[in-house]
Amino acid sequence: MKDDNVKNNKEDSYNVYDKITFIGLLALLLIFSVNAIRLGNILNLDYSGNVNPAVGYTVNSGNNAGSNAIKDNVDVIPKGIPAIYGKDLGVSFDDVNVKNPGKADETIRKLGILDVNLNLQGKELERYINIASKISCEYCCGAESIIFSNGQPACGCAHSYAMRGLAKYLLEKHDKEYSDDQILEEMGKWKTLFFPGSISAKAVILKEKGVELNYINLASNKYRGIEQGATNGNMVGGC
Structure with a gap:
């Protein structure tokens, strides 16, 4: 009888231990699932594990926050190696991408x-x-433009350094090949890569208003702030 009681007590202990272990595993699984969803939201991942493209952001139509939201796909992300200066500098638009932050930072530093x-x-x-007084880094440092009126830097973020550096290079090495507007366009292309979500959201609004989607309209100060109220996306590269 005594042995039976000991045996039953051991079985009860095992059952309790099994239940505790099972509950613990469920809790860990739940925590892992919640964290995975949060991480996916931070990285802008879809459920297949792929990075969502920086287009198709939801924006508010009209000025009121309560207006009906619309969705549209406007692909304004530049791709490939820039003509003329791309090979000289060893840079590609494809290198500035949320999928590869290390390469993006390297290109921005370059x-x-x-x-x-x-x-x-x-x-x-x-x-x-x-040229440089017509473009800003408003999503990062908020200055009126990336330079002061004397040409000195007005914003110390990495994005501004990159845009100023490109403009200086094109003026020094390819001044006959680029007009002022063409240089501003090139700066706008890189700014679009630095702030793909914000510029894509801006593109949707400009398209709604019938504004031509070129990189001066998208990225210069010409229509600055028109996208306020839109859902902004990820920034590529650090401020």
């Missing part, structure tokens, strides 16, 4: 160092001031 190393004078400086 353009940014040009801002430090190049010093424009005379007519080149005049052109530079005219």
